[in-house]
Amino acid sequence: MHTCRLARRLADKVVRSPNSRLITRMGHTYEYPRPGLTVDAIIVAEPQKAEPAKLLLIQRKKPPCKDAWALPGGFVDEGETLDHAAARELQEETGLDPKDLPFHQVGAFGDPGRDPRGWTVSVAYAALIPATLDVKGSDDAADAKWFRLSDIPPLAFDHKLVVRTALESLLGQDTVKSKGDLQSQLKTGIESLAGPWTPPKE
Structure with missing residues (x-):
């Protein structure tokens, strides 16, 4: 029975x-109790001639952290794979076609204070692409823009830690070890993001 x-x-x-x-x-x-599950995408464009390596960020349209710069990302839908969620959020918020992007998982981030809306755990994906592509903020993003790794603005949530971890992961890739200029710029980005992140407010 x-x-x-x-x-x-x-x-x-x-x-x-x-x-x-x-x-x-x-x-x-x-x-x-269960956390909300989210994904974040760290897209880095390699340096090209006079153009330095750059990081793709979006400007948040809604609270929390309205108007702050952040990584493209969002909540995983029910029944959706993490890979699909990362690709979907990237395309929705930047217009960037995720097809054939060399995504790899960087890690999971779950500090209880990382999101003022409640407890969330985010799985981060990183990809290194040959050059910057045209992007446009949409959906939850008011804007989308490429930033030099030496000029990364203050970031929402714990994205300072997420980006630093992703850059360290990219720096360790075999394909990067033979590219001295890219290595140097990744190290610059890592150094610029040193130190603790500040828990966000509403």
Whole structure:
């Protein structure tokens, strides 16, 4: 009898994801507090002739941290993979086509004070591309812009830490080790982001 009741409860919680796979909502079996799940995208363009290496940022349109510069990103939809969420948010907020971008996971960031809206954990993705591309802020982004690694503005949330970690990850890639100019500029960006980040306010 208990098994039948549990099966009915599970059936009530089964939903169909956008890609037609069945998933199960766990709210009824997992009663501990859970964080919101987000993704962030760190896109760095390599230096080209007179153009230095640059980082893609968006200007936030809405609170929290309205008008502050931040990484493209947002919440993961139900039934969505992390990879798809990172690509979707990047395209929605910057217009950049994520197809064929060499994304790799940098890490997860979950300090309880990183988002004034509540507890969130963000999975960060980084990609190094040959040159800057045309971008335009849309959706939750009022603007999208490329910044020199030597001139990164104050960042929202804990994105100072996220970007620094991503630049360190890119610096360790084998393809970067033979590019002295890029190495030097990545190190400059890392040094400019040294020190602790400040918990954001509303």
